[in-house]
Amino acid sequence: KKKIKLVLSSEQRRDNMKAVCSSCHSSSHTDGFYDQFDLLVTTYNDKFAKPGLKIVQSLKDDGLWKNSAFGQ
Secondary structure (H helix, E strand, O other): OOOOOOOOOHHHHHHHHHHHHOOOOOHHHHHHHHHHHHHHHHHHHHHHHHHHHHHHHHHHHOOOOOOOOOOO
């Protein structure tokens, strides 16, 4: 049975991945990719995840979630 010895932070994992990218790409290309990806995540969260959570909470508050197909 294997045991986890160390868990890297998200910053450490990102730095490790950027090091892999830099073996073929320039730092400006790699930084641009991560900037674009971070913006994508922020946009998704703002347009879909946060409004979706509000809808789910509203359904739960009204007692409609429990008996829905999603609440099972």
